[in-house]
Amino acid sequence: TNKNVDPKKVVQLGDEVEVMVLEIDEDRRRISLGMKQCKPNPWEDFAMSHKKGDRVKGQIKSITDFGVFIGLPGGIDGLVHLSDLSWSEPGEEAVRRYKKGDEVEAMVLAIDTERERISLGVKQLSGDxxxxxxxxxxxxxxxxxxxxxxxxxxxxxxxxxxxxxxxxxxxxxxxxxxxxxxxxxxxxxxxxxxxxxxxxxxxxxxxxKAKDAAEAAEAMQRMQQEATTGTTNLGALLKAKLDKS
Missing domain, CATH: 2.40.50.140 (Nucleic acid-binding proteins)
Structure with missing residues (x-):
């Protein structure tokens, strides 16, 4: 969810709203209220219905110097870091293939409800x-x-x-x-x-170079074996002839 929402876009003068008391400061005579606290936490809802390794789809909300933000259910965003866009391309190059509004599929890498962060990955959809x-x-x-x-x-x-x-x-x-x-x-x-x-x-x-050296060594070994076999065969023939005489 957007942390810097313009109140004028959410409520108008005279609207009746439900709020939760967050803090009472008697010294400053101030009461802090919250509207979002009256609704289910979308980060917790996402964590309840998704886990690491799940695949999700969403539209690209924005592209920054460090990654791509994808809209997810509940009005929250997940971040695909540049390093998680492609196995074979640097993130700075891979991100050029994306634009705001594109629908993309990604894998859930991590869910941090306390920090309200969801890490996503595109390259993880295929094997490394x-x-x-x-x-x-x-x-x-x-x-x-x-x-x-x-x-x-x-x-x-x-x-x-x-x-x-x-x-x-x-x-x-x-x-x-x-x-x-x-x-x-x-x-x-x-x-x-x-x-x-x-x-x-x-x-x-x-x-x-190493391949050629290994092949040369193997060829030399074969020649030595063949030479040894040839000498042995010649010796056996001579011995057999002497035995007959």
């Missing part, structure tokens, strides 16, 4: 792409993705399902790479190894 990807891939996995953006320091790789990984310029090749743009461009398909998953900072680090 980072957590989903990290739960099915581990360090050392070889993955394929598409270059989403690239600058001199490295490239952002789209891994599918809105998950992203980062490929530093130094991890592109065993040779020294001064500028990643000389090796990659947007749209290129990249196969690399996951060298780190940082759940706290929500980053997935990739390396083509």
């Amino acid at each position: 792409p980072f957590s989903n990807y990290a739960s099915t891939h581990e360090k050392g996995s070889v993955v394929t993705g598409t270059v989403k953006s690239v600058d001199a320091k490295g490239a952002v790789i789209a891994l599918g399902g809105d998950a992203e990984g980062y490929l530093r310029a130094s991890e592109i090749s065993s040779d020294r790479v001064e500028d990643a743009r000389n090796h990659l461009k947007e749209g290129d398909q990249v196969t690399a190894m996951i060298i780190n998953i940082d759940r706290k900072n929500r980053t997935i680090n990739l390396s083509i």
Whole structure:
């Protein structure tokens, strides 16, 4: 509910109203009254009928520097903080897709009746792409993705399902790479190894260099095994021939 309502918009001179005595100040000969206290508390009503994780719909009442206010039943507003608008976009960019009057769906994240605050989230309506990807891939996995953006320091790789990984310029090749743009461009398909998953900072680090080194080591191991097998077979043939003679 609006905390700064113009009384002229609520009551007119001569109206009969029901009020509750809030305070009696005998020294100042003043009695404080309240109208809203005579009606059910809309915040408590909302808390009674909704819980964390519930989905709600409402119209956008206002958009501020820190989030989007959505109108809810009972004349109260819920706030979607900028950080809760999108998993993949910064809040400052995601908020540009919204305007006053739009009807949106959101998830209830928290209800604080004492402070009269309801926290909502839009991105929580869908699964966290980072957590989903990290739960099915581990360090050392070889993955394929598409270059989403690239600058001199490295490239952002789209891994599918809105998950992203980062490929530093130094991890592109065993040779020294001064500028990643000389090796990659947007749209290129990249196969690399996951060298780190940082759940706290929500980053997935990739390396083509590590993938190539692992493949080279595996190929060397196969060659050594084949050479050992070949030597063993030759020795067995010679022994069999000597045994016959």
